[in-house]
Amino acid sequence: MYSFDYTKPTDLSAAVDSLGTEGAQAMGGGQTLIPVLKQRLSQPSILVDLSGIESLKGIRRMGDMLVIGAGTTHGAVAGSSDVSGAIAGLTELAGKIGDPQVRNRGTIGGSLANNDPAACYPSAALALGATIETNKREIAADDFFQGLYATALEEGEVITAVKFPIPVASTYQKFEQPASRFSLTSVFLAKMADGSVRVGVTGAGADGVFRHAGLEQALSANFAASAVDGVEVSAEGMSNDLHATPEFRANLVKVMTKRAVEALS
């Protein structure tokens, strides 16, 4: 690792001030950032650890929304009865991230800010139509994810919370890449209060997480696993690496969507 200064502020305004320093970088749980720093792929002048800021942690229900603080760990989400009572798919998702030690440290804010193409949370944010709240503004999930590891966040902008509309039903179906423990191809499916069905896909797209319009239309019209058969999921635009071909991933999108429909039927 390169050397850098470290600071652990206890309130958000102090963190935002420190992030204004040239070369400053935020850290959530460090479960992605610390490995990146070890590889010398990042060289911050000062690391601003957000984990001491209590106002960024916690889960609360606000009417028909579930609000999760950006600094809330995956383990806290997985173990929360407020979450399981409102959005069961998020409980499944958080409980399947990595391993217990990663879940004890890694945060929802860090996961969304990182936008790893194989990360789990981005698919839920898209499928549920979440709003990402920062220290400056609110960003709709549909506008937030902008390709591999790219987001709408500006320099020094901190995610403070994520607001999820509470669906009628939801599930996360993960097909794991066993070595990395990330998603090879996974599907978050949500049945919304207005009758629409939304499908977020992670791990598959060459440009990162996406919603699949064809699957959403077919399932909104007929919520049955058989409805998935008639939808064409093209291998074009799917990523290709040593773990899976684009065709394999395209097929998995349908398989995991069917499993999701069956899980909710």
Place this chain on the structure above:
Amino acid sequence: MSTISITVNGKQKSGDAQGNTLLVDFLRSELKMTGTHVGCDTSQCGACVVHVNGESVKSCSVFASACDGATVTTIEGMANDDGSLGVIQAAFQEQHGLQCGFCTPGMVMSIAEMLKNNPQPTEAEIREGLKGNICRCTGYHNIVKAAQSAAAALAGAAQAAE
């Protein structure tokens, strides 16, 4: 460089840490507590698992400075006060849960947290709970048996205490 202070296995310890000093390096190099191992240094293997404020973490993926003022438990804190093996450690010995032993400190620490949260885990839950711990020797079978036997021993001890 700054001086940080951590309660390790019940004892207050202080030492110097840079901004980028990892907790595992602080434990091993600064405090000379080498029971915690570094198997990969890439957050994958779990040989470095310790507890920070009661939660298991990979100490190669946490900065020492982030633990200033925290309570840390390492494998050295798992033995009984008289130096004999603690329940989980003894179960590893009895069930042949180790061969080279390199992964064992992390395995013991992960199982300790698992059994605290779920005293009667199923085999599937044990395997799931050990997802972050990689062993290149045993094939895991006897590690699972050690976890089961430790669970039974702890349940027996709890009953006897009632």
